[in-house]
Amino acid sequence: MTQTLTYQKPNTKGYYGKFGGAYIPEMLHRNVEELREKYLSIIAETSFQKEFQLLLKDYVGRPTPLFLAQRLSALHQTNIFLKREDLCHTGAHKINNTIGQILLARRLGKTRIIAETGAGQHGVATATVCALKGMECIVYMGEKDIERQAPNVARMKMLGAKxxxxxxxxxxxxxxxxEAIRDWINHPNxxxxxxxxxxxxxPYPDMVARFQSVISEETRWQLKEKTGSELPTHVVACxxxxxxxxGAFYHFLDELSVQLVAVEAAGHGVNSGMSAATTQLGKPGILHGSKSLVMQTADGQVVEPHSISAGLDYPGVGPLHANLFDSGRGIFLSATDDEAMQNAFEVSRLEGIIPALETAHAFAALKQMKFKNTDQVVVCLSGRGDKDLATYMKAMNI
Amino acid sequence: MSRLVKLFGQKKENVLNVYCTAGYPELNSTITIMQSVEKNGADIIELGMPYSDPLADGEVIQASSSKALSNGMTIHILFEQLKEFRKSIQLPVILMGYMNPVLQYGFENFCRDAAAVGIDGLILPDLPEYEFETEYGAIIKKYGLDFIFLVTPETSEERIKKLDALSSGFLYAVSSSATTGSEKDFNAVEKYLQRLQSYQLNNPILVGFGIKDKQTFATACKHANGAIIGSAFIKALENASNIELTTQHFLESIIK
Incomplete structure (x- = not known):
C-alpha cells in the first residue's frame, strides 16, 4: 500500500504521516464508512461539480479577489496579497465547505443536517445552505458561546435552524x-x-480540505495574472x-518552494495557561475521531484552550496540519489576544478592511517574519470583522 | 482460560454485567462498589475510566465521568486502588475507556499494568478494528487480556462476523444505535438480537445501552447471554448515602 508521499492527500486509511485515521465508536461506523466509500466519486461527478461551481460563483460570490494591499506591503517592505474570503456570502470561507457538504448530503439521500459551531460562523454557513436547499438544520453550540455570540445565534434562527x-x-x-457526534449516533439513517x-x-479532514481548496486554486491563477508566477513565496493563514x-495551502502543499505559515492563537501567551497554540502545547492524542496534536493533561484529559477569537479556541488541530508541523513542511507561529487586536485595528486603518479576529492573528504574525522586497506573500483573509464588533467596540471604549 | 471464558463456560444465560465509573461518586468508592456488586449477584464488573470527552456515552455516564475527574481520578490512581482487589473480588473485571488517556499512559504499559492487577479485558470503543489489527491487538493479546468489540443494529452481517472473530470474552451488542441511557422501543431490539443469534457467533453476546430495570434486562436476556447495566446504576448511586445498601437494592430490583 505504498503511495507517493504528499502533504496534500492522506493515505487510504486517512493518515497524513502519523496523524489522522478514524477513531470512532462502532455506532458511527456505517455513516463514516458510507462517506469514505462515496465522497471521492460523488465529488468527481460532473453534475456535482457543475452544481458546486455554479453555487460558488452565483451564490457565494467566487472567485474572491486577490488584492495587493499596498500600504500593508509598504509597512512590511514586501508584496502582500490578501485573498479576500471575507467577501464570501456569510462573511467567511466557511461556506465553501458547507456548500460542498450539503450537495454531498443530498446525493447520499440525507434529509437532516447537524453541525457544531464555536463562534457561530460555521453554524451560520450551515444554516444558510440548509435554507437554500430546504433541509432541516440543527446546530449544536456551547451554552457559553450562545451567550457571547448572540448575533450569530439570531442569524441561525432567522435562517430557520434550531x-x-x-x-x-x-x-x-x-x-x-x-453533542453533534452524539446526535449522529442517535440518528444513523x-x-x-x-x-x-x-x-x-x-474522510472529513480530506473532504473539507478539498472543498476549501478552491481558495488556493484561485490564488494560483490570480497570482499568475498579477505577477507572472503562480507560486508565491509565502502563504500565511490562521x-x-x-x-x-x-484551503489556502492546498495547491501549494507539494510546491516545496512555497513557505506555508500557520498562525495559532497564543491567547494570553503560549505559556500562560490561557492559550490555544495546539502545536506548541499539544501532544499526539485522539480527539473527535482522529489522531492529531491535542492539548491535554498528563493523564490524557483534554484541556480547555483560550483565545479571544472563538474560531481559534479549539484544543486540537487538523491532522493535515499536525503533519505539516511534525514534518517541518509548515512553519507554525502564534499571536496573542493583544497582538491580534492591535493588528485588527492596524489593518482596518491601512487597508480599509475590518478583519475577523481570527484573521487578525495571521496579520500579527507578519511582524515575526523577515521578508525580502521581492517576496510575494499571500495572506488568507479568512473572514470579516462584523461578528467581532462587540469586542472591537470594547477595545475602543465605545 | 480467562475469567470471562470460564464464566461463560459455566453460565450461558442471564449474565449480568454492571458498569460503574471509577472514582464515582467518591474517589475511593470504587472498590466498595465492586465488592457490593459481586456480593449482590452480578457476574461481570465493567469499570469505566473517566474521560473528558466520552463520545460513545450518554449524559448520565458523562456526568459521572466529569465528577470522577473532578474527584481526581486518573488511570495511575485507579491501578493503585486496584492493586489488592483480587484478594476480595473474584468476578471478571473489564476496563472500559477511551483511547486518548490510554495512549498517554502508554498503550503497552497500560495493558501490562491492567493485567498485573488482575483485569480481564478491555472495551475501548474508539479503537477501530483497523488499528486493532495492525497495531494494538497484538499488545492486548501479549498480556492475556480479552478485547470486546461493539456491534450495533447498523453493523452489517459481514462486519459483525469479523468483529466477532477479533473479539474474545464476549461481544457487546449495542441495543439501539444510541448513546447509553436512551429509551428506545424494545421490539426492534428483539428483532436485532434474534438476527445476531442466527449468525451463530463464536462469542457470547451481552446487550448494552437502554437496559435499566428487571423488564428490559429480561427482554435482553431472551435473545442474548446477558446484558450490561450502566446509566441506571450510575443514577442510583448519584444520591446514595450508603453505597452498599444502594447497590444491594439496585441489584435486587434487577435480578430478584
Missing part, C-alpha cells in the same frame, strides 16, 4: 462537537453531520482546526 445548547463539559466548541473544519474522522489554512 440552535441546541451543549451543556456538558466546558460548554464550548469541543462540547458542541461531542437520515442525518449528515457537516463538520466545519479539517478535523474529525477520515489555524484553529485549520480549514481556511488547509
Amino acid at each position: 440552535v441546541v445548547p451543549a451543556k456538558s463539559g466546558s460548554k464550548t466548541l469541543k462540547d458542541a462537537t461531542n 437520515d442525518t449528515h453531520y457537516i463538520i466545519g473544519s479539517v478535523v474529525g474522522p477520515h 489555524v484553529g482546526g485549520g480549514s481556511n489554512a488547509a
Whole structure:
C-alpha cells in the first residue's frame, strides 16, 4: 500500500504521516464508512461539480479577489496579497465547505443536517445552505458561546435552524462537537453531520480540505495574472482546526518552494495557561475521531484552550496540519489576544478592511517574519470583522 | 482460560454485567462498589475510566465521568486502588475507556499494568478494528487480556462476523444505535438480537445501552447471554448515602 508521499492527500486509511485515521465508536461506523466509500466519486461527478461551481460563483460570490494591499506591503517592505474570503456570502470561507457538504448530503439521500459551531460562523454557513436547499438544520453550540455570540445565534434562527445548547463539559466548541457526534449516533439513517473544519474522522479532514481548496486554486491563477508566477513565496493563514489554512495551502502543499505559515492563537501567551497554540502545547492524542496534536493533561484529559477569537479556541488541530508541523513542511507561529487586536485595528486603518479576529492573528504574525522586497506573500483573509464588533467596540471604549 | 471464558463456560444465560465509573461518586468508592456488586449477584464488573470527552456515552455516564475527574481520578490512581482487589473480588473485571488517556499512559504499559492487577479485558470503543489489527491487538493479546468489540443494529452481517472473530470474552451488542441511557422501543431490539443469534457467533453476546430495570434486562436476556447495566446504576448511586445498601437494592430490583 505504498503511495507517493504528499502533504496534500492522506493515505487510504486517512493518515497524513502519523496523524489522522478514524477513531470512532462502532455506532458511527456505517455513516463514516458510507462517506469514505462515496465522497471521492460523488465529488468527481460532473453534475456535482457543475452544481458546486455554479453555487460558488452565483451564490457565494467566487472567485474572491486577490488584492495587493499596498500600504500593508509598504509597512512590511514586501508584496502582500490578501485573498479576500471575507467577501464570501456569510462573511467567511466557511461556506465553501458547507456548500460542498450539503450537495454531498443530498446525493447520499440525507434529509437532516447537524453541525457544531464555536463562534457561530460555521453554524451560520450551515444554516444558510440548509435554507437554500430546504433541509432541516440543527446546530449544536456551547451554552457559553450562545451567550457571547448572540448575533450569530439570531442569524441561525432567522435562517430557520434550531440552535441546541451543549451543556456538558466546558460548554464550548469541543462540547458542541461531542453533542453533534452524539446526535449522529442517535440518528444513523437520515442525518449528515457537516463538520466545519479539517478535523474529525477520515474522510472529513480530506473532504473539507478539498472543498476549501478552491481558495488556493484561485490564488494560483490570480497570482499568475498579477505577477507572472503562480507560486508565491509565502502563504500565511490562521489555524484553529485549520480549514481556511488547509484551503489556502492546498495547491501549494507539494510546491516545496512555497513557505506555508500557520498562525495559532497564543491567547494570553503560549505559556500562560490561557492559550490555544495546539502545536506548541499539544501532544499526539485522539480527539473527535482522529489522531492529531491535542492539548491535554498528563493523564490524557483534554484541556480547555483560550483565545479571544472563538474560531481559534479549539484544543486540537487538523491532522493535515499536525503533519505539516511534525514534518517541518509548515512553519507554525502564534499571536496573542493583544497582538491580534492591535493588528485588527492596524489593518482596518491601512487597508480599509475590518478583519475577523481570527484573521487578525495571521496579520500579527507578519511582524515575526523577515521578508525580502521581492517576496510575494499571500495572506488568507479568512473572514470579516462584523461578528467581532462587540469586542472591537470594547477595545475602543465605545 | 480467562475469567470471562470460564464464566461463560459455566453460565450461558442471564449474565449480568454492571458498569460503574471509577472514582464515582467518591474517589475511593470504587472498590466498595465492586465488592457490593459481586456480593449482590452480578457476574461481570465493567469499570469505566473517566474521560473528558466520552463520545460513545450518554449524559448520565458523562456526568459521572466529569465528577470522577473532578474527584481526581486518573488511570495511575485507579491501578493503585486496584492493586489488592483480587484478594476480595473474584468476578471478571473489564476496563472500559477511551483511547486518548490510554495512549498517554502508554498503550503497552497500560495493558501490562491492567493485567498485573488482575483485569480481564478491555472495551475501548474508539479503537477501530483497523488499528486493532495492525497495531494494538497484538499488545492486548501479549498480556492475556480479552478485547470486546461493539456491534450495533447498523453493523452489517459481514462486519459483525469479523468483529466477532477479533473479539474474545464476549461481544457487546449495542441495543439501539444510541448513546447509553436512551429509551428506545424494545421490539426492534428483539428483532436485532434474534438476527445476531442466527449468525451463530463464536462469542457470547451481552446487550448494552437502554437496559435499566428487571423488564428490559429480561427482554435482553431472551435473545442474548446477558446484558450490561450502566446509566441506571450510575443514577442510583448519584444520591446514595450508603453505597452498599444502594447497590444491594439496585441489584435486587434487577435480578430478584
